[in-house]
Structures are given as C-alpha cells and as structure tokens.
Amino acid sequence: MLNHLLSGDLPRSRVLAVVLVIILAGLLLTPFIFPGAKALNVAAKICYFIVLVASFDLLLGYTGIVSFAHTMFFGIGAYGIAIALTHMGPTWTGVAVGVAGALVISLALSLLIGLFSLRVKAMFYAMITLAVASAFMTMASQFSDITGGEDGLSFKVPELLTPGFSLREAPFLGVSLDGKLITFYLLIAVTVVLFLLMLRIVNSPFGRVLQAIRENEFRAEALGYRTVSYRTSSNVLSAMFATLAGALMALWMRYNGPDTSLSFEIMIDLLLMVVIGGMGTLYGAVVGAAIFIVAQNYLQELMKVASGAATNVPLLRDLVHPDRWLLWLGLLFILSVYKFPAGIVGKLRLGAWRKRTAQPGA
C-alpha cells in the first residue's frame, strides 16, 4: 500500500524515513503543539514551498535544466487567484477560474520559452530565463490596473476559508475550529496529493527518460528519445506545479504582490532549498524546504543570542548578526554543491546503502 502510494520510491534510509515522518507529523500537529499565528504561518509556508521546491527539482534535479524563471510561474499562479478573486468576489468559481486561467497562461508561456530556447546550452537557457523573469516582474509591478502594482492585491477568499468562519462554537483541544484551520489542513492535503503526483511522474518511464537526459543527453538521443520534446514536457510540467504552488500561497496569504511571489530572492531561496535538500530526490524538496524555512524564521533568534554573546568581538559580532543568516546558508549551499551534490537526502541514502551492502560481506 505505502509502496504503491510512494510509487515504489521509498525513502531507502531509516534516518530519512524518520525525518520525513517527523516533518509530516510536525506539520499536521502544528496548530495543537505550537500555538500562535507565527508557527502556523511557518508551517503553511513549508507546505507550499514543498510543492514549489519539488517542482523545481523536477526541472533541475531530474532533467538537469537550470531555469531562473521558476518564480515567474509561481507568481502567475498567485496572481491568477488574486486577480480572479478581486474581480469575481470570494467564490469557489473565482478560485477555479483563477487556477485554470493561471495554468493556461503558464502552459503557454513555458511551452514558448521551452521551444524557443531549450535547444541551446544550459548556460544560455539560464540566462534567457533570468532575463524573461526580470521582465515579467517589471511587467507585474507596472500594470498596476490589473496586478495592483508594487502594493499587490489583497482579496477575500471563499467564506469557508476565512478566519471568521467557525465549524463549532467550542474549541477542540484548545484550538478554535475556524476557517484558518480548515485552510491549513486543506493546504496540507493538497500538498500531499501534489507531492505524490510528482513522485509518480519521476518514477514513471517518462521520469526515467528525463534522468537519462540529465546523465547523458547525447546517449539518450542516440537511443531514439526526442530529447527536446522530453525537456520541454519537463519544463511545462514543472511550471504547472509551480503555478499550483503559487495558487496555494495566494489562498493562504489572502494577498499577493511582486515581492511575495516574483522576487529574485525567492528564486535564490529555491535554489538553496533544492541543493541543500538534495537534487534529484523529491524527498530532498521536503527536507530542504523544512530546514530552510525553519532556519529563515528561527535561525535569526539563535544568531541574536550568539551575536549578543559576541558583542565585544568586532568581526565575529557582524558575522553572526541576525540579518546575516543568508551568509551561513550560502556557505552551506556552496559546500553542498562540492561535497554532497545529492544533498542531505543523497547523503543519508548513501550511508544506508553502504551499511546494507557492507553487512552481508563482513
């Protein structure tokens, strides 16, 4: 059953399995064990980032394509919801129209970019997507009649998802059963479904061809696979999942603007999450997103303590300043690319595999 659900791609490491279970349990129990709005927001962010990072891994880790336009599709999803709900009012039809519209736009755009530039070298593609993404961001902040410009759009969501909606008067285990909680569990459910779907895709014959292209494009082509169409499909698929992640984010935040979904900082965060978690392993997306977002929100607290302790040491004080948390994650990123390119997940799996193979021989 579990094997089937995970498409035969089990964690293959006891430590990893435990970590994944802890993350899932942590997310599910957040409203009950960590009170307060911040913890809930962090948990929700982990959810939609798992989808976003996994979709980026589909492209980067499984197909070996570096794209800097991934946040653009994330933004399209978020803007789809935002614009539809602003104009159509807080209805479920609005949500459906927003998601569908965003998916169509993402499909067209990713197909266009893919066909136009996936034939060229990796470098070229990275640069082109960077340029396209920055143009898109400028566009989003300029056409303020539609997108709300730099201020973005705040909108109402369907009543079921609003904090004002209450399922039951009395709180359950000290947690009030309001729309926010419903949204949260809906978010987790959709995340799990999308993640399993992606797991299915990368473990299908189609996914194997993508990995073959990543390993040796020339050979894959010689074996008779149309590499360009496979790369384009991978590009389109990953764009679609990113769009859905964007829609999830917009529904949770009830707001969207250029800085929350399109900015280059998010793109960099994404890269860090994929690489630290482990490229080419979807579980890496889960681990990477969880570690990064927790670090983003709580590492600063830790560094505040460290920097308080080092007030009298000039350089060290600045290095551990709470605002410099990205420095340390950046160093971890560089180290990851050198020392363990398969990231945390790859490292864990390798360790487990060595242990398994060493025992019978010994």
Add this chain to the structure above:
Amino acid sequence: MNAPATTAVEALPTVKPDRLPLMLLPVLALVALPLIGSASTWVTLTFAGLAMGMIIFIIASGLTLVFGLMDVLNFGHGVFITLGAFMATSVLGLMTGWTTSTSLLLNLVAVLAAMLVAMSVAGGVGAVFERVIIRPVYGQPLKQILITMGGMIVGEELIKVVWGPQARPLLLPTAFQGSILLGDAAVEKYRLISVVLGLIVFAIMTWVLTHTKVGLLIRAGVHDREMVESLGYRIRRLFIGVFVVGSALAGLGGVMWGLYQQSVIPQLGSQVNVLLFIVIIIGGMGSVTGCFIGAMLVGLLANYTGFLVPKVALFSNILLMVIVLLWRPEGLYPVGKK
C-alpha cells in the same frame, strides 16, 4: 589597423570584415533624432546613453572573454562590481579633503586612487574566487551555474558584513560636477568623462587583443581552445589572467557606476547581472567588439525610450535582445566555436 601585409599573407584567403552591426549605432541614433524632435535634447540623451553603455561595456567585457575562453559563465560577476563601488566609497571617504577641493588635479588624483584600489582589490578577490569557486567545477555547467550563484550570495552578504546593509553615498568630486554646454545641449561633465574612459579601455583592450602575443593567444583560445593547448600553450594560466583582469575591470565599472548613481547599495551587482547577460548575448558570447556594440545599443535605447515612452524603457533591453537574436541567433558577432 592590421600590420602591413606581405605578399605571402596576401595570398591567404581573408575574411571580409563584418561591419553591418557597427552600422546599428548611428542608425539607431539617427532614427531617434526626428522622434525626439529637439536636437539639444537628443545630444543630451545620446551622451547619457553612451556613458551608460561605456560603463556596461567595461563591466561586461571581462564576463564575455571569460566565457569565450573557458565556457565559464560567472553568475557571481556582479560581486566584483559591488566590491569596486564599495571600495571607492571607502577610499573617497578617506580623501574628503581632496574630493571637496576645487582643484581639478586633486579631484583627479582622488578618483584615480579610488579606481586603482578598487581594481586591485577586485582583481585580487577575483583570483581567489577563481581558485576557490570556479576551478573545482570546470566542465560541469550545471554545478558552475549553481556555485557561482552561491559565490554571489555569500559575496553580497560579506559586503554587507564589512560595509553594512544600507546604501552609501558616493559623491562626485567638485570638479566633476555640473554640466557643460555643447551648443544648446547641456551634457554632464561626468558622462563625458565616462565616455572618454570607456573609449580608452576599449582601445587598450582592442590593441592588446590584436597586437600582442597574449592577445593572439586569447583570441585563438576563444576560437578553439584545444588547438591552442595542443600547440603547447598553457591556456589555464591565460584564463586565470583574463579572469583577474575581467574582475578588475568589473571593479572599475563598479566605481564608475557608483559615481554615476551617486550612491551604492549591496544589491548593485545582482541588479546589474541581468543587463550584463543581455549585453553579452546580444554581442555574441565571447566577442569583445560585439559586447561593445551591445552595451552601446542597450545604453542608447534605454535613454531614448526612457524619454519617449517610459513604460517601454523597462523592457527595451529584452526587446532589443529578441530582435537581435531573430536577426542573428548567435549574437551580433558569433565567435564561431566548433
């Protein structure tokens, strides 16, 4: 430009120089003239565009050569720009007496000192960057993109550690401020200086590339690396040299950019990155002349459209890139790699 040809050389087949892209610049400028209407505004805008183009060229030239020589695309190139600009704020900050003096000579010495310091620091850091960040991942494009991006993140954060995260003012020395009148048109002095400085850098670079042995090797290496290696030249060493010089030039460009904007922020480098890529793609990856023309086109177009249709100005670069690539898919001057 070429040395006098002997009869033996004349017998060799020669390639007709491709001057068509060169024509783009005057054509663009002339098309803009009737659209803008006023000649004096046109002169002002043209100088602004050329000055911007020159600075971009100085920054991007190293990037394009590094790519041409070793297929290394440095996403962290922006760090050297920011580093140069911040070094200048420190150096000029120490020399306030000289920069606020009205003597042109003292001003000039101060700016030159800032530029020299910025270039040597950027070059030095470039050498370290090459050794630590780029060398371990030669020939692995995917890792290269990721690792240079990582270098960019860490570099930017380190700059924040040293100089703080806020914007720092970088004021022009007294003698460089203000404008001079060319007929009716007011042209800022500093823009004039940038254009002259850019032309000097371009001239020196062209001379080195066409008239020295090192330049010959670089051009040959860009064209066919393996052949140059098989002839016994150590292209790796050449590459380090080019990388260091490219980083130093980025530092110089950073100083000029900072003075142009009158203030410097740590995000400067990552903001300019996109522009740099557009320029080197337009020029043809690896071509210095292409990079020069690309930079000028970007600068001029940005200023013309900024005046005529400000909304379009934000996309003018992308538009330019698409048009150029539709005309010449490999850029204006394809370097003809195998």
